[in-house]
Amino acid sequence: MGRQFFVGGNFKMNGNIKTIRDIVHNINSAKLDPNVEVVIAPPALYLLLAREHLRKGIEVAAQNVFDKPDGAFTGEISVKQLKESGITWTLTGHSERRVILQEDDAFVASKTKAALDGGLGVILCCGESLEQREAGKTIEVVTAQLKAVADIVKDWSKIVIAYEPIWAIGTGKVATTAQAQEVHAAIREWLKKEVSPEAAEATRILYGGSVNEKNCTELGKQPDIDGFLVGGASLKPAFVDIINANS
Ligand code: PEP
Numbered sequence: 631m632g633r634q635f636f637v638g639g640n641f642k643m644n645g646n647i648k649t650i651r652d653i654v655h656n657i658n659s660a661k662l663d664p665n666v667e668v669v670i671a672p673p674a675l676y677l678l679l680a681r682e683h684l685r686k687g688i689e690v691a692a693q694n695v696f697d698k699p700d701g702a703f704t705g706e707i708s709v710k711q712l713k714e715s716g717i718t719w720t721l722t723g724h725s726e727r728r729v730i731l732q733e734d735d736a737f738v739a740s741k742t743k744a745a746l747d748g749g750l751g752v753i754l755c756c757g758e759s760l761e762q763r764e765a766g767k768t769i770e771v772v773t774a775q776l777k778a779v780a781d782i783v784k785d786w787s788k789i790v791i792a793y794e795p796i797w798a799i800g801t802g803k804v805a806t807t808a809q810a811q812e813v814h815a816a817i818r819e820w821l822k823k824e825v826s827p828e829a830a831e832a833t834r835i836l837y838g839g840s841v842n843e844k845n846c847t848e849l850g851k852q853p854d855i856d857g858f859l860v861g862g863a864s865l866k867p868a869f870v871d872i873i874n875a876n877s
Contacts, residue, residue, distance in 0.1 A: 798839025
């Protein structure tokens with residue numbers, strides 16, 4: 631069986647009650663390709679609002695989660711709290727958290743494990759900086775990020791990998807289809823060797839980084855690109871066109 635196309639929308643720290651309602655309304659009233667799995671990740675404050683109003687069949691993700699079950703961790707949200715609120719996915723390892731909040735590979739892996747153990751699906755983000763790409767270290771960096779997870783997680787069936795080159799996030803500089811496909815194929819090869827041939831075959835690998843309604847169709851045709859993680863464009867009506875990129 632082929633891999634189901636997956637499109638995630640990461641709103642980051644954008645929006646307010648009105649705009650979140652508007653985006654949800656836009657998604658609810660659109661004709662969406664039924665073969666595409668769609669997950670949106672609003673800011674934590676609006677997770678419940680989105681879940682309450684979003685139509686069935688579209689899931690909601692947290693942008694972040696903590697790796698401890700409960701306790702004195704001011705400002706953090708647990709896996710159990712997300713689950714109780716009907717939130718079924720979380721992002722982990724987004725580059726903005728890795729770079730700005732200084733989350734290292736081990737912490738990202740620990741959060742990924744906690745989320746999976748608690749029954750959430752995980753959109754696990756990885757990607758290199760421009761400096762690392764120019765030094766020829768892209769695959770090394772990305773696989774090191776993934777290895778930290780593979781060291782403590784054996785079952786990858788609820789992980790979706792998002793390859794997001796940092797230099798392409800929010801910059802308007804999208805990776806070429808060849809650049810993206812090359813890294814996606816390398817990730818699949820890595821999965822085959824380091825996790826299992828089954829995981830390599832089944833794991834969705836999304837591309838993220840300035841995806842919009844114009845560039846998504848070509849990217850989506852690549853054999854190892856199984857969908858997108860969309861930032862800026864997920865806040866716009868064109869998000870629907872990205873969901874329908876390959877229909
Ligand atoms: C993201 O934040 O995951 C992302 C890909 O952002 P953008 O689409 O805005 O580059």
